[in-house]
Amino acid sequence: SAQAGRKCTVNKGSEVREQRPTNGLPLDQVHGILRRSSSFNTGRIEHLYQNPQTHTEGNLKLHYGDLTDSTCLVKIISQVKPTEIYNLGAQSHVKISFDLAEYTANVDGVGTLRLLDAIKTCGLTNSVKFYQASTSELYGKVQEIPQKETTPFYPRSPYGAAKLYAYWIVVNFREAYNMFAVNGILFNHESPRRGANFVTRKITRSVAKIHLGQLEFFSLGNLDSKRDWGHANDYVEAMWLMLQQEEPEDFIIATGEVHSVREFVERAFGRVGKTIVWEGKDEKEVGRCQETGVVHVKVDPKYFRPTEVVSRVSPTICVYMYNARIFMHPVLIPLVCLPLPLHSGNLEMLAILVYIKSIIHICTFDSRNLW
Incomplete structure (x- = not known):
């Protein structure tokens, strides 16, 4: 969610639209990016179309686009002029990334660069807050147990390697262009839409x-x-809270249990x-x-x-969870x-x-x- 009067652009991710911030302010608009498919692939957000508050009143808008197409990203961002962007788009299946290594790198890694560069091209560097969905797969062959934000990365899959590039390009844009851009290092999160x-x-x-x-x-x-399995609703709220901080900072989002x-x-x-x-x-x-x-x-x-990942996050130093609802939606x-x-x-x-x-x-x- 975002504060009232704000526009939020989401690249994939069906949980984001339903969240509400702790202060209870409603969301002004959500703009989602939808890949073209030979069949309708909106099943996970169908309930939003049936809700007059989100669909009829126009709070939810979808745009055809793709992380492999920089032209469409520039077009969408220039039209919407969002205040918050959540990049949840990825080829996210670890095993499949070994079969589709180049595609995974193009979408998950270079796609993040395209999105950041589109923000810069549109002249919104100082007005957009950017969230990048990083992953526990960055740690891969873990160098220390438990992991924390300063644990060295050692990805063990094409997916993890692509996400590693995305992580560092976010840090680079944050430092080079003073952009409010953050990485949320998410451990596994579940919901019935899995x-x-x-x-x-x-x-x-x-x-x-x-x-x-x-x-x-x-x-x-x-x-x-x-x-480490958590709940998607709580993780999405943590994403939103990361963009409400005074200064951009990267955080691990996890439960501390395996x-x-x-x-x-x-x-x-x-x-x-x-x-x-x-x-x-x-x-x-x-x-x-x-x-x-x-x-x-x-x-x-x-x-x-x-290659297998071994992971356990620090339960006291690195974990943030706002409200452990655990399927109590x-x-x-x-x-x-x-x-x-x-x-x-x-x-x-x-x-x-x-x-x-x-x-x-x-x-x-x-x-x-x-x-």
Whole structure:
């Protein structure tokens, strides 16, 4: 969100429009950048179109554009003249970045440069506040545990390397042109809008299918991979607060807790009344249902990342969370409180409920304020 009378441009990111600052002031306008697709790809913001306050009154406007097209970025920024820009656009799948390394670099790295340069070209260097979504993947092969803002970077994927360039070009523009530009180093953040190809959604959707008799087993990579999972709503509010500071500064946004993929699998199956016991080791390890004896989880090396990230952020020095709502968004409270429809044939509803009820305890953290 932004203060009343301000315009905010968002390059991707469906959570931003719904946030409100702590002072309760409403948002004037949000302008989003939308990539052209052969099919409609606005599913994550469809509810905003159905809301007269955001759609009919024109508070939300979308523009076709792309981080690989500097001309369109200059055009959009010159027309909108935003006061805040949030760059959340990226090819953000780590494993896919090994297959699309050049594209990832072009969008995630050079795309950030194009956006910053467009601000400069439009003569808005002194009037625009710029937020760059950095990532815990910058740390990669961590040089110290826990990590803090001064921990050396060591990315271990094309995605992390591209984001490293983006991080430093933001710092460069901040120092060279006195631009209010900041990096928010985000650790993993979840919400029901999480893409289906990410591990949390893959697990919960597969568990729902297994419970409905539509699937016998699914395969994962490194079960002991650990992640710091938080909630997207809180992280977006932290993004906004970073742009409300008197001086631009980079911050880590995280919870300070880590959980393994294995733990998430166990929690997800527990939500449908199944207990998973593990047998074997390495690539031969399987997860078997204690109640039925059926193998529901297998390990497949094709899902291993070429290089793995090890991370744990400092819980006291580097973590900022404004308000640990943890899926307590008003829209989600009824869903969390509902019993799971264990005999329902509605896969999508069951999958999202399993997801919410699995992640709700994973994403628990204390409110902290460093500002």
